Every structure is written in structure tokens, then in C-alpha cells.
Amino acid sequence: MIAESGHYALVLALALALIQSTVPMLGAAQRDVALMNVGRSAALAQLVFAGLSFIALITLHVSSDFSVANVFENSHSMKPLLYKITGVWGNHEGSMLLWVSILALFGAMVAAFGNNLPLSLRARVLSVQAWVASAFYLFILTTSNPFARLATPPIEGRDLNPVLQDIGLAVHPPMLYLGYVGFSISFSFAIAALIEGRIDAAWARWVRPWTLMAWIFLTLGIAMGSYWAYYELGWGGWWFWDPVENASLMPWLAGTALLHSAVVMEKRNALKVWTILLSILTFSLSLLGTFLVRSGVITSVHAFASDPTRGVFILGILVLFIGGSLTLFAGRATALKQGGLFAPISREGALVLNNLLLTVSCATVLFGTLYPVIMEALDFKLSVGAPFYNLTFGPLFALLLLMVPFGPMLAWKRGDLVAAMQRLLAAGVASLAAIAIAWAWARGGSALAPLGIGLGVFVITGAIVDLVERTGIARVPFRTALHRTRGLPRSVWGTAFAHAGLGIALLGIVCETTWNSELISTLRPGDVRNLAGYQIKFDGMTQRQGPNFAEVVSTFVISEDGKQLSVMTPSKRSFATRGMSTTEAALMTRGVSQLYVSLGDTTADGGLAVRIYHKPLVLLIWFGPVLMAFGGLLSLSDRRLRVGAPQPARGLRGLQAAE
Amino acid sequence: MTLWFVFAVMTAAAIFAVLLPLGLGARTPSDGREAAVYTDQLAEIERDVENGLIGKVEAEAARVEIGRRLLAAADQENEVPVKASIGWRRAAAVLALIGVPVVALAVYLPLGSPQLPDFPLTARAAPPDGSQPLEALVSQVEQHLQKNPTDGRGWTVLAPVLARLGRTEDAIRAYRNMITYAGDGAAKRADLGEMIAAAAGGVVTAEAKAEFERAHALEADEPKSNYYLGLAAEQDGRKQDAAAIWLRLLSKAPADAPWRPLVAAALARVGGGEAPALPSEAMAAAKSMSEGDRDTMIRGMVDRLATRLKQDGGDVEGWLRLVRAYVVMGDLDKAKGALSDARQAVSGDAERLRQLNEGVKTFGLDG
Known part of the structure; x- marks a missing residue:
């Protein structure tokens, strides 16, 4: 009964989405309050039914009901409970169900917390949201139904792809989807505003918390995915310019640009058309990412769906929404009134430059991702890898980072570049010192590396200088400074943290790629190897039995100057049901550097092939994005973004929950 | 029946969610205004000035700009009054009352299987009559072997059952384990080879052939491997060799071997002459x-x-x-x-x- 109820709940969610996509739109045109309010209750009910359906699928996976094809294909009765649950979104059907559930969640959040929006705008936003939802409900029900049944249920399931049986997978896809799908809200706002035919500074303020929320989740989701690839795939790499990674990076770049241009629009009523376009592009890139991953156009770890009908269906959705929204944009954009003027050297100017660099780098990634696909369609096999991105994306981003500290230093409307440079003098000095130290200390590696470190330090100290300048700690009496610090809007803190996070991530990336040392060797028990000052002794191998896998664990004793530091136990797991094996790398963290041991094959004469890496400052790569997300969270908690602030207190208050 | 009751309740709840705001239409709920955003921005400028974050001149300029927006917003809001269109509301109510159940059933009925109950594993592990289906027994043995993968006897029991159930890939693995843990043997190798060939749709692949050759090396007269080696020769187009292998096999075969006709038929197929005559007692x-x-x-x-x-x-x-x-x-x-x-x-x-x-x-x- 659970299976069929879940199925029916999904169908009801579709029915509600169809109503939600028409009735409120009609209400907004007719200026009828009751009709417009249908959008609100329908969105909430849609969340209830989509949620029920998702919970039903989880229950089925947990109870190992193999009469459901999806459970049979992706679960196993011996799988640990955690992976029974995460296995729900470790497959195509389940992950699409998660996708629409999150879409329904965002719609319901607008319905519940959107009290500060004008009624007609809210009704239209919810309707547009329901268009997207309807398309995806139909997609799920017709091409990838997670509730399809098997009349004669097999006694045992086929198990989940072992690479996906990992804690990283428990967190990474939901985060990423919260990000991807979160941008659907800014898309819906943009379309609603275009239909309404009026866009003002207020629009930017209304849409910003949603964009910010999506951006935070996407940032964390990408960082999480990169860390998962780092420790689970066993190659020690953390970014492969894999099409699927690019698919998540592109909406992030566009979303970051959107976040910044929305600030200009909110403050100065300028860049309105551009901001609307970015909203559409960001969500379009999210859809494109979904298409690339789900259609099997690109074969990768993620493409567990390789079914042409699905691909064609998603392509249809893609064409419908991107084409439709851009057509609407083309029709309406000229009618939009342009707002505030500004000089080239100003905060606005800096943000325009930021947008320009972000969108161009996004375009290079898009080119690098789609070019091989197009060439393959024309029967040329080629791949675009790191060298391409190092030559295109790299310089663009370096330039962008160089500009980052200047932005917050410039005033709105008309800025003073010389004054900004003077204030950044301290940051410049710090960065030169860092370059000098890095040059003196570095042994080998690229000549660009010290420059990269200098750039990272410049961005970090730039963020600190910004805070120091605003609070005036260096200039005014301490009490005044303290007063100012308390009065500083949280969004200013958020900006500083997010920008510093960029610099920190850059430091990690430069150090890891330049001074990463690697040892590939065949070891016999008792052998000792040296790497980066550590002695690594191979002790031997033992067998162990996991819940649904057999494991060969190798033991390595790590010592430094004869003193034992730690025991590392990388392993190889073989999963009988799928006949696959995974490599579980072992990591030893010292400070923010890591020692990484990953196993290869055993040779015929009893030796064990081992890859050992020493990765200096590698953890900074992920610490940076976490700091950026934290900055986003601070900004989100800023009183200006709290929804419904000017109204009398009454029950739940908007996004305060996100603090 | 319970299932349809649950469906009915869910449908009713969905319809109710649409009808509720239509019924409450008279009340005007809280409505956000653009003006609120701008007054908010003005207040923010006051705070910033108070904290010394922006200068007086900048603040004044910003106030003027926001004030202009505030006026424009106020104008706009007075333009279109809210009205009630009863006709449209009725239409929406009818749409919900009829549309939701119709869409739901029209989509669900062709896709769903309302006649199938749930089959959670706990309910299926021990059927009430105590007898267990073959699949359940197999899965028990499989679980036992997953924990004790070196139990050669277990693999010996499991492998032929898997082969009969048509789970060729699993059977191949089981036969390999059987050879590893229960000792090598010509018949075992031949069975393994047969499974590999079955997995390849009856083609004696190089991998399968290697197994048959191992079997042949262990025991030259092992019939299954000889038959398949002949088949491999036939599939390679070496009919003479195939006939020779099969002829030798038949000549050494016991009279009552059940596979005799199979080999004879194969021999006839390659046109490799007649099978040697059966001794008269073979008539039995x-x-x-x-x-x-x-x-x-x-x-x-x-x-x-x-x-x-x-x-x-x-x-x-x-x-x-x-x-x-x-x-x-x-x-x-x-x-x-x-x-x-x-x-x-x-x-x-x-x-x-x-x-x-x-x-x-x-x-x-x-x-």
C-alpha cells in the first residue's frame, strides 16, 4: 500500500501543480485575491504530496520491498541502513524525485514566507514555479517512474553502485539539488516580473535571499562533491573538469554574477535587464546540467541513466523553458525602464566588471563542456581537459581575484581608484612579502606559484583591510570603533568572509598543485618508503567482512624522525552482488595538509602497488568554500534580507530560520 | 479496499487545498508592498549615518533617490484596485472538483498497479506455511557464503542451482569459487566453461575454451569438455576437427550415455561421417x-x-x-x-x- 500511495501522491502533486500553474496566473490578470491565493495553498499542498511520495520511496528502500523495480535495482537487504536511505537518490528515478521534492519545497517556502511580496507577483512566481514542476512531474511519471512494480518480486536486490555507497553521497546530491533547484526561484521571479512588465529595485531585494540561499547550497554541494571525488575515487585529484563537475560549476559562476548584479539593482535601480537575463541564464544552466547528467549524453560516473527517451524529454523541457523565457525576455526587455547612472570607476563599475569576468569564464566552461559533445556528434573523438581551462579559465579568474579587493573599497556612483589603492596598500605589501617568502622557500615547481600565493594573500588581506576601514579601528578611538563594529551590517561581514574564502581556496589550490609529492611503488610487508619527511612502513594485509562487502585492509605505519605518528589503513572492498570493487583511500591530516594512501593491484609475486601522495595545504581548497558559504549565511541573516521585517510580528518570520 | 479509501482521502485533501482560498476570498490577506522595501532602505541609511558608515552628503543623495522610487511605487499601487470575479472563482472551484480527480485517475490508472500489495522483506522471509521458495533458499545460501566465502561445499551446492535459475553471471562466479575452494576437477572446469558459453549466448568464447582445455588436460575423456571443444572447432569453421573430436568421443563413450544422441546429431550436422555402430546391447x-x-x-x-x-x-x-x-x-x-x-x-x-x-x-x- 505504501508503494501505491506514494505513486498516487506523486500523481496528485502533478494535478495540483497543473492547477497552480494556471489559476493564480489568471487571478493576477483578473486582480482577484481568492484566485491568486490558490497558488499559495496549492504550493503548500504540493509540497505535502511530493514529500509524502518521497517519504514513501524511502520507506520502500528501508523495508527492502523488491516488488518496486527501483528498490530491486538499487538496493540490497544487507546494505547498512544509511545507504539504504541515501540509495534513494543514488539512482536516476530517486534523484529526480528528490529534484521535484526540492522544487516543491522552494515553492512552498515562497508561499509560506513570501508575505512581503505584492500579491500579484507572488501569485505569478508560484505559477511559473508550477510550470517547471509540472514538466518534471510529467518527466518522472512517464519516463522514470520510481514506483514501477514487479509482479513477481525477486528475493534479493542488485545493490547500489559501490562507489556511491559513501557518506559523501548522503550529503552531496541533496546540497547540489538545493542549489540547482533554488535558482528556479530567481527564474520564476524573473519570468513573473517580465509578465508583470515592471521591475524595480524592490524586486532585487525580494529575490536576493532566495538567490543567496541557492548559492550557499550550491557552493557547499560543489565543495562536497569535490571532496568526495578526492577521497573516494582514489586518484588524489579533486577537480577533473569532468562535464558533470562543469555542469555544477556553470550555474555557480552565473549565480555568483547574479548575486552581485542584484546588489547593484537593489541599491541603484541599475542593471535591471542584465539581472533578469542572468536569472534566466542561471536556471537555464542548471537545467542544462540536469540534461547533461541525466540524458547520458556524457558518459561518466554520474550517468546512471542512459536512456534516449529520457534525454529527448529533458531536451524538450530545456528547449521549452530556455527558449520560452528568452523569447519573453526579448519581447519585454526593451520596455523596461533603465535606472540609475554611474561612473565607470565606482562600486557599480566594479560589479559590472565582476559580472563580465564571471560570465566570460562561465562561457569558457560551457564551451569546454559542449565542444567535445558536438565534435563527437560529428564523429570526432576528443576531450577538453585541464590544459584548456588553465589557459582560458585560469587567467580570467586570476584577473577577477585581483579585482576582488577593490570592489568593496569603491563608493557607489563615483569611486576614487587612487584612494582605494592607498587603502589597499597594506594588502599589497602583505602580498609582496608572501611572494618573496614563497620564492625563497620554494623548491621547484612553477614560477607562477609564488604569484598565485601572493594573489591569495592579497585577496584575504584585502577582505581584512575592508573590515578595518569600515570599523575604523586604525583611525578612530576604540569605543567609536566598537560601536561601528556592532552597527556594521552583517552583509558586510558576509562579503568579507566570502571574499577571504576565495583567497583561502586559491592558496590551497596553488600549494596542492605545485608542491604535491607523489610516490608510486610496489611494497612487500615490512618495506619502508620515504615521502615528504614521513617514513611509511607497510605492515601487511588483513581480511575483513563488511555488511555487504569483503574488505582487504592494508596497514601502514607512519612515522616522522623515528617517532610513530599514526596508522593508516587503506583498503579495497569488493561487493559481491555487483561484482565490483572500490578503493578506500586512507587520509592522515596534519594541520591542513594531508598524507593520502591509495591501493593499486597486488602483483603476482605478492607485492602491493601503492600510491602515496603528500598534499600540502590541501584542506584549504574545501575550507575556502565553507567560509564562502558561511559568509553567505551571514549575509542572509542581515536584517535587510529578512522577509517581512516591516510588518507587525506574527508567527513565523520569514528567513530568520536560516540564521 | 483500504487503498482506494486512502486515495479518496488524499484526493479530497488536494481538492480542499484549492477550494479553501476560494472560499476565504472575501478576506484580504497581508499584502507586501514595494513601498515597504523603500521605507526600509531609508531607515537603513539613517542607521548607517548614525554609525558613521557613510558620509552626510552620500546619505542625502541616497535619500533623494530612494524617495523618488518610493513615490513612484505609491503611484503604481493606487492604479489597479483589487476586485472579486465570482465567475472565475466558480470556474476554478469546478476545475478543482472535477479536474484533480480526473487528472489523478487518468495518470495513475495506466501507470499504477493498485492490485499489488507491498512486499517488504520482513514479511517475505518466512511464509506462513513454513515452506520456502527456491529463491529464498538460494538467497540464504548466498548470504551464508558472503560471510564464509571459502566454504567450497556451499559453492558446490549453489553453482548448479544458479545455473538452472538462469543467473548465468552469478553461476560463473559460483563455479569459479567452487574450483578455488573445493578443488579443481575436469567436470567442474567443464561446467564453468559451459556457463561462460551460455552467458555468451552459446558461443564458445576464448575464455570458455580455455576452461574446456583445462578440463581436457585434467582428464582427456571428460565428455562435456570434449563435446564443447568440438563445438568450438565447429564454430571456428574447422568441421574436420570437430568431427574428429566427436568421433573419438563416441568411440570411447559408454553405451548408455544419455548424451550420445546429442553428439551423434552434432556429428551429423558437420557431415563428419557416421557415428560408430552401437553394440547390440545399446538397443536398451x-x-x-x-x-x-x-x-x-x-x-x-x-x-x-x-x-x-x-x-x-x-x-x-x-x-x-x-x-x-x-x-x-x-x-x-x-x-x-x-x-x-x-x-x-x-x-x-x-x-x-x-x-x-x-x-x-x-x-x-x-x-
Whole structure:
């Protein structure tokens, strides 16, 4: 009964989405309050039914009901409970169900917390949201139904792809989807505003918390995915310019640009058309990412769906929404009134430059991702890898980072570049010192590396200088400074943290790629190897039995100057049901550097092939994005973004929950 | 029935969610205004000035700009009054009342399987009558083997069952484990090879052939591996080799081997001559054959006998057998012909002629 109820709940969610996509739109045109309010209750009910359906699928996976094809294909009765649950979104059907559930969640959040929006705008936003939802409900029900049944249920399931049986997978896809799908809200706002035919500074303020929320989740989701690839795939790499990674990076770049241009629009009523376009592009890139991953156009770890009908269906959705929204944009954009003027050297100017660099780098990634696909369609096999991105994306981003500290230093409307440079003098000095130290200390590696470190330090100290300048700690009496610090809007803190996070991530990336040392060797028990000052002794191998896998664990004793530091136990797991094996790398963290041991094959004469890496400052790569997300969270908690602030207190208050 | 009740409740809840705001239409709920955003921005400028975050001049400029927006927003809001359109509301209510159930059923009925109950594993592990389906037993053995992968006996039990259930890939793995943990053997290798070939749709792949060769090396007369080696030769287009392998196999085979006809048929297929004659007692084995098969086999034997006697006519026993066979088969003309041939063949030997005539008496052939 659970299976069929879940199925029916999904169908009801579709029915509600169809109503939600028409009735409120009609209400907004007719200026009828009751009709417009249908959008609100329908969105909430849609969340209830989509949620029920998702919970039903989880229950089925947990109870190992193999009469459901999806459970049979992706679960196993011996799988640990955690992976029974995460296995729900470790497959195509389940992950699409998660996708629409999150879409329904965002719609319901607008319905519940959107009290500060004008009624007609809210009704239209919810309707547009329901268009997207309807398309995806139909997609799920017709091409990838997670509730399809098997009349004669097999006694045992086929198990989940072992690479996906990992804690990283428990967190990474939901985060990423919260990000991807979160941008659907800014898309819906943009379309609603275009239909309404009026866009003002207020629009930017209304849409910003949603964009910010999506951006935070996407940032964390990408960082999480990169860390998962780092420790689970066993190659020690953390970014492969894999099409699927690019698919998540592109909406992030566009979303970051959107976040910044929305600030200009909110403050100065300028860049309105551009901001609307970015909203559409960001969500379009999210859809494109979904298409690339789900259609099997690109074969990768993620493409567990390789079914042409699905691909064609998603392509249809893609064409419908991107084409439709851009057509609407083309029709309406000229009618939009342009707002505030500004000089080239100003905060606005800096943000325009930021947008320009972000969108161009996004375009290079898009080119690098789609070019091989197009060439393959024309029967040329080629791949675009790191060298391409190092030559295109790299310089663009370096330039962008160089500009980052200047932005917050410039005033709105008309800025003073010389004054900004003077204030950044301290940051410049710090960065030169860092370059000098890095040059003196570095042994080998690229000549660009010290420059990269200098750039990272410049961005970090730039963020600190910004805070120091605003609070005036260096200039005014301490009490005044303290007063100012308390009065500083949280969004200013958020900006500083997010920008510093960029610099920190850059430091990690430069150090890891330049001074990463690697040892590939065949070891016999008792052998000792040296790497980066550590002695690594191979002790031997033992067998162990996991819940649904057999494991060969190798033991390595790590010592430094004869003193034992730690025991590392990388392993190889073989999963009988799928006949696959995974490599579980072992990591030893010292400070923010890591020692990484990953196993290869055993040779015929009893030796064990081992890859050992020493990765200096590698953890900074992920610490940076976490700091950026934290900055986003601070900004989100800023009183200006709290929804419904000017109204009398009454029950739940908007996004305060996100603090 | 419960299921349809649950469906009905869910549908009602969905319809209710749409109807509720339509019913509450008279009330005007809280409505956000653009103006609120701008007053908020003004307040923020005050705070920033107070904290010394922006200068007085900048603040004044910003105030003017926001004030202008505030006025514009206020104008806009007075333009379009909210109104109630009862007709549209009724239409929406009807849409919800009819549309939701119709869409839901129209989509669900072709896709769903309302007649299927849930099958959670806990409910299926021990059926009420105590008997367990084969699949359940297999899965128990599999789980046991996952924990004790070195239990050779377990693999020996499991492998043929998996093979019969059609789980070829699993069976291959089970046979390999069986060989690893329960000792090597020609028959085991041959079974493994057979599974690999089955997985490849009956083609004896290089991998399968390697297993058969191992089996052959362990025990040259192992029949299954020999058969498949022949098949491999046939699939490679080496019909001569195939025939040679199968001929050797048949010549060494025990008379009652159940696979004899299979090999004979294969041999006939490659046109590699006739299978060696069965010893007479092999007829017992032929009894288990179907009518048609038996007939074909007997005719084949009789023809071979006739050919042999044409070259070596001195075998009285042979002639008698041939004549008897024709009589039994009801072919009296041939029987007479054979008899006259026999008489001619042994005409030079009085003793043999006497034996022949004695034997023929019982057949009731005149002349």
C-alpha cells in the first residue's frame, strides 16, 4: 500500500501543480485575491504530496520491498541502513524525485514566507514555479517512474553502485539539488516580473535571499562533491573538469554574477535587464546540467541513466523553458525602464566588471563542456581537459581575484581608484612579502606559484583591510570603533568572509598543485618508503567482512624522525552482488595538509602497488568554500534580507530560520 | 479496499487545498508592498549615518533617490484596485472538483498497479506455511557464503542451482569459487566453461575454451569438455576437427550415455561421417528415445550394417541380423534382396550356407 500511495501522491502533486500553474496566473490578470491565493495553498499542498511520495520511496528502500523495480535495482537487504536511505537518490528515478521534492519545497517556502511580496507577483512566481514542476512531474511519471512494480518480486536486490555507497553521497546530491533547484526561484521571479512588465529595485531585494540561499547550497554541494571525488575515487585529484563537475560549476559562476548584479539593482535601480537575463541564464544552466547528467549524453560516473527517451524529454523541457523565457525576455526587455547612472570607476563599475569576468569564464566552461559533445556528434573523438581551462579559465579568474579587493573599497556612483589603492596598500605589501617568502622557500615547481600565493594573500588581506576601514579601528578611538563594529551590517561581514574564502581556496589550490609529492611503488610487508619527511612502513594485509562487502585492509605505519605518528589503513572492498570493487583511500591530516594512501593491484609475486601522495595545504581548497558559504549565511541573516521585517510580528518570520 | 479509501482521502485533501482560498476570498490577506522595501532602505541609511558608515552628503543623495522610487511605487499601487470575479472563482472551484480527480485517475490508472500489495522483506522471509521458495533458499545460501566465502561445499551446492535459475553471471562466479575452494576437477572446469558459453549466448568464447582445455588436460575423456571443444572447432569453421573430436568421443563413450544422441546429431550436422555402430546391447538405451529418433537410429544402423556386409560378406550372423531387421521394419522386398545377396556371398561355403538357411527358417520368408 505504501508503494501505491506514494505513486498516487506523486500523481496528485502533478494535478495540483497543473492547477497552480494556471489559476493564480489568471487571478493576477483578473486582480482577484481568492484566485491568486490558490497558488499559495496549492504550493503548500504540493509540497505535502511530493514529500509524502518521497517519504514513501524511502520507506520502500528501508523495508527492502523488491516488488518496486527501483528498490530491486538499487538496493540490497544487507546494505547498512544509511545507504539504504541515501540509495534513494543514488539512482536516476530517486534523484529526480528528490529534484521535484526540492522544487516543491522552494515553492512552498515562497508561499509560506513570501508575505512581503505584492500579491500579484507572488501569485505569478508560484505559477511559473508550477510550470517547471509540472514538466518534471510529467518527466518522472512517464519516463522514470520510481514506483514501477514487479509482479513477481525477486528475493534479493542488485545493490547500489559501490562507489556511491559513501557518506559523501548522503550529503552531496541533496546540497547540489538545493542549489540547482533554488535558482528556479530567481527564474520564476524573473519570468513573473517580465509578465508583470515592471521591475524595480524592490524586486532585487525580494529575490536576493532566495538567490543567496541557492548559492550557499550550491557552493557547499560543489565543495562536497569535490571532496568526495578526492577521497573516494582514489586518484588524489579533486577537480577533473569532468562535464558533470562543469555542469555544477556553470550555474555557480552565473549565480555568483547574479548575486552581485542584484546588489547593484537593489541599491541603484541599475542593471535591471542584465539581472533578469542572468536569472534566466542561471536556471537555464542548471537545467542544462540536469540534461547533461541525466540524458547520458556524457558518459561518466554520474550517468546512471542512459536512456534516449529520457534525454529527448529533458531536451524538450530545456528547449521549452530556455527558449520560452528568452523569447519573453526579448519581447519585454526593451520596455523596461533603465535606472540609475554611474561612473565607470565606482562600486557599480566594479560589479559590472565582476559580472563580465564571471560570465566570460562561465562561457569558457560551457564551451569546454559542449565542444567535445558536438565534435563527437560529428564523429570526432576528443576531450577538453585541464590544459584548456588553465589557459582560458585560469587567467580570467586570476584577473577577477585581483579585482576582488577593490570592489568593496569603491563608493557607489563615483569611486576614487587612487584612494582605494592607498587603502589597499597594506594588502599589497602583505602580498609582496608572501611572494618573496614563497620564492625563497620554494623548491621547484612553477614560477607562477609564488604569484598565485601572493594573489591569495592579497585577496584575504584585502577582505581584512575592508573590515578595518569600515570599523575604523586604525583611525578612530576604540569605543567609536566598537560601536561601528556592532552597527556594521552583517552583509558586510558576509562579503568579507566570502571574499577571504576565495583567497583561502586559491592558496590551497596553488600549494596542492605545485608542491604535491607523489610516490608510486610496489611494497612487500615490512618495506619502508620515504615521502615528504614521513617514513611509511607497510605492515601487511588483513581480511575483513563488511555488511555487504569483503574488505582487504592494508596497514601502514607512519612515522616522522623515528617517532610513530599514526596508522593508516587503506583498503579495497569488493561487493559481491555487483561484482565490483572500490578503493578506500586512507587520509592522515596534519594541520591542513594531508598524507593520502591509495591501493593499486597486488602483483603476482605478492607485492602491493601503492600510491602515496603528500598534499600540502590541501584542506584549504574545501575550507575556502565553507567560509564562502558561511559568509553567505551571514549575509542572509542581515536584517535587510529578512522577509517581512516591516510588518507587525506574527508567527513565523520569514528567513530568520536560516540564521 | 483500504487503498482506494486512502486515495479518496488524499484526493479530497488536494481538492480542499484549492477550494479553501476560494472560499476565504472575501478576506484580504497581508499584502507586501514595494513601498515597504523603500521605507526600509531609508531607515537603513539613517542607521548607517548614525554609525558613521557613510558620509552626510552620500546619505542625502541616497535619500533623494530612494524617495523618488518610493513615490513612484505609491503611484503604481493606487492604479489597479483589487476586485472579486465570482465567475472565475466558480470556474476554478469546478476545475478543482472535477479536474484533480480526473487528472489523478487518468495518470495513475495506466501507470499504477493498485492490485499489488507491498512486499517488504520482513514479511517475505518466512511464509506462513513454513515452506520456502527456491529463491529464498538460494538467497540464504548466498548470504551464508558472503560471510564464509571459502566454504567450497556451499559453492558446490549453489553453482548448479544458479545455473538452472538462469543467473548465468552469478553461476560463473559460483563455479569459479567452487574450483578455488573445493578443488579443481575436469567436470567442474567443464561446467564453468559451459556457463561462460551460455552467458555468451552459446558461443564458445576464448575464455570458455580455455576452461574446456583445462578440463581436457585434467582428464582427456571428460565428455562435456570434449563435446564443447568440438563445438568450438565447429564454430571456428574447422568441421574436420570437430568431427574428429566427436568421433573419438563416441568411440570411447559408454553405451548408455544419455548424451550420445546429442553428439551423434552434432556429428551429423558437420557431415563428419557416421557415428560408430552401437553394440547390440545399446538397443536398451535406445528404448528411452522417442519413436522418431529410434526409427532414425535403427535405420542408420541397418544401413551401416548393409554397407559393411557388402564388403565383407562372410559374416553369417551379420546377414541374419540384417534380414531380421528388414523383416521387423516390414520391408519384405529388401529382406528378400538381402537374403539372396547373403546366399550369393556365402555360396562357396557349405557350412555357412547351412547356418544361413537354418536361421532364415524362423523368419517365415518363402524361398
